[in-house]
Amino acid sequence: MDIRIENLTKTYGNLNAVDHMNLRINDGELVGLLGPSGCGKSTTLFMLSGLTTPTEGKIFFGDKDVTSIPPEDREIGLVFQNYALYPHMTVEDNITFPLINRGVKKAQAREEALEIAKVVKIDQYMNRKPSELSGGQQQRVAIARALVKKPQVLLLDEPLSNLDAKLRVATREEIRRIQQEVKITTIFVTHDQEEAMSISDRIAVMKEGVLQQYEVPQTMYLNPANEFVANFLGTPEINNIEVDVKDGVITAGDAVLRTGAKLADGHYHAGIRPESFYVDENGISFAVDNLRMTGRDLLLFTKLGQTVVRVLVHSYMHVAEGDVIKASVREGHILVFDSSEKLIGRF
Amino acid sequence: MSQNRKVGNIIATILKYAVLIFGAVFTILPFVWMISSSLKTPTELVQIPPSLFPETPQWSNYQEAWKAAPFARYFVNTLIVTFCTTCGVLVTTVLSAFAFSRLNFPGKKTVFSLFLATLMIPGEMLIITNYETIINLKWIDSYKAMIIPWISSAFYIYLLTRFFMQVPESLYLAAKVDKCSDFKYMIKIMVPMNKQAIFSIAILNIISSWNAFLWPLLVTNSQEMRVLSNGLVRFQTEAGSSTELIMAASCMLVMPIIIIYLFLRKYIIEGVTRSGLKG
Missing domain, CATH: 2.40.50.140 (Nucleic acid-binding proteins)
Known part of the structure; x- marks a missing residue:
């Protein structure tokens, strides 16, 4: 599903959290929203999900204007930074939850849950509670829960920030693999430039609500649009x-x-x-x-x-x-x- | 060094247990005294020095106490009132705590502050105004009068609101994306996640409702509407009180609560320690 963002703006009081942003994301691409904290990347993601209402501007999924469509009808899967798994439910109940709420029969939901659990490789933990899983496994459950309803767009808010350094590298590869396997347009938010460059098809760098550059990682690294992008990308720093x-x-x-x-x-x-x-x-x-x-x-x-x-x-x-x-x-x-x-x- | 620490640990443990035993004795002694008094003869009861255990347990005290008042009727009444108020409290508490913690509506903060402010009104004041209301509604001597004024509690609402507020907002947002309505979210996520707190509220309310004395006494007139605690007064006559019978009746009164407590002990302790409040 193509995504088009037109003049997207979100104002909190006098502050423009996101300022007239324009972006086009092609079908099946993995796009990283990158920037320092408070740059409006998460706000952009939440506007895409429908949980935050834009002050101005439009969002299109394909040709459809989804700006005023509520999150549950947008066909999106959303993964939160803290995974937001329901702690009292088993992994299976967590994954089937979105299906059951949509009126899918229990047996059918369980079947579909198992299918997606196999993709993210957590099918052997279906009867565990989230607290009995490691951080990386919890995150895969969250991804499975987001994907089980077969959304058109997958949105990930800081998917790796709660993991330790070693797991982070493995998990980002895992996200890339799942994304390629399911072939889903994916947008993820991160403040880690290495993370963004390593798995994204394209990166959108933001600063103070303004989109600085939207490019393929290599091109962006070699041809930063401005000093901010040049400084933000690369370790050790430029x-x-x-x-x-x-x-x-x-x-x-x-x-x-x-x-x-x-x-x-x-x-x-x-x-x-x-x-x-x-x-x-x-x-x-x-x-x-x-x-x-x-x-x-x-x-x-x-x-x-x-x-x-x-x-x-x-x-x-x-x-x-x-x-x-x-x-x-x-x-x-x-x-x-x-x-x-x-x-x-x-x- | 390690030897010293070991000795220190042992001393600390001994001190800890000494304090605990001291506290336990103070809590348990009245209970023991109640049970033993309920099995004594009137002479044994006033004998100096008092004996801790009766010479021959007078089980007949229980029979006599049971016959002295229509306790079966009182028991049913108490059960009805306790059950209804507790159900009412749970429904109103869960609903309002959810509204205060998760929903946005105009005047939310003001309403919440007003709820909290009512905690500062002494219970005796409430009794007077509530009594007048009951009179005006012509509810005197009915279950309604004993139940309705107690089906909501600002304190429990405050307590549960704090618990609900600790649930991260992202769970709510995730449920929203998963097409879960507010009500369903409350029932399927919030309530099971906070079941310890809800159990604590239930048990605290059961205890206070079971032990309520003044209000049921005020709003009921007829023998058929009295509750257990009122029945105890029966033994106080002009000729003096038959303490052994009061004690026997008291034992019967507290027994159900103790049984409930033993069953729900785990939840209460978890709930109370998590809330950092004493029951």
Whole structure:
């Protein structure tokens, strides 16, 4: 089911929780709504579910305007951050609950529940209570309950935030697998950029209620629309550097970062990702102030002018505190922003 | 070090049990005294020093007490009143607690505050106004008079509202998406999730209704409408009171409550500890 959001706005008092948002989601896509807390991503999700009424704007599922349709008739499955399982009911009763409420016969409901339980791999726990399951299993029950009524759209609110780090990675793969298997248009909310990038077909980044960029993860990572998106995506965080441009030469302090850039003279904000540096005999000299071993990589803390710069190198490189390394920035990896923080070019 | 801690633990345990035993003796002693008095002869009862156990248990006291008043009738009356008020209390409490905790309606906060404010009105004041109302309604000497004024309690509503408020809102929203009506949500989710609290309210109400004395005495005149607790007065005559018979009747009066308590003990303890309130 295609989803179209037009000028969607939600106002609480003077605050625009969501501000004139436009979005198109294709059938069968998995879309991540990403942003810091309070950016309006959950509000958007709850407006899609129908639990929150928009102040302005329209939501279409396919060609149908669903803006004023109540949640129970929207054909959506919703999974809450705390799973919202009914604690006094067994897993089976939890999953059949939406069917029974829709007048499905008990035997039929149980059959359908078992079918979906097999998809999410919880069929062996049907007689347990939610409290007897692990967090990851509880979440699968919640997903099964959302999917059992065969909705057109699956909505997940921070589906991974209640899980520990290891389970989180496994579960996000699981969500992707279930989504692909059921072939359902899915929207999930997260504040974790890695989570969003790893499983989404496309990501919508929001800030203060405004949609910043809506893109395929890789494109967004390499071509962030503005400084906020550039800063929000990627670990370790991107380096924010002040640069000067004169006659096509980009400099930061005394260091020359690039020559021959087609950019008007002036002062700019620039962003360089830590992994955009490569070791180069003819490059800029960096004094290593500090370093962190992360496993695959070695994160060096150095200075470019007065600014602290993080440089990522392979962990097999021999560096120690106080060493000087020479490095350059990969072609096209200097992101230059204008005064309104918009990306104006990659050099 | 560990030796010291072990000794400390033992001392702590001993102290703990000493305090508990002390408390238990204080609670149990009146009961024991009641039971033993109910089996004594009048002479034994006033003998100095008093004996803890009767020489020969006078079981005939029970027969005599039972015959002294129409206790069977009282028992049925008490049962009817207790059953009806408890059912009424449960229905009104669950409905209003649900409304206060989950529904939105204009003036919700004001109404809730008014409910709470009624808790500060002393019971004696209520008795006077309620009595006048009953008179005006011409309900005197009827079950209605004993039941209707007690089918709702601001305190229980407040208590259950707090319990209901602890249920996360997401359950309600999830149920909504699952096409569950408000009423169905209340019956299928809220009530079973809070059954301990509801059991506690039921048992507290059963106890207070069973033991109610003043109100039934005020609003009934005829022998047929009296309840058990009123029956105890029967033994107080101008010639003095027959304490052994009062005690025998009291034993019969509290027995059903003790039995109910033993059966529902688990729920009460859980409910009361979870609410952090004493019954």
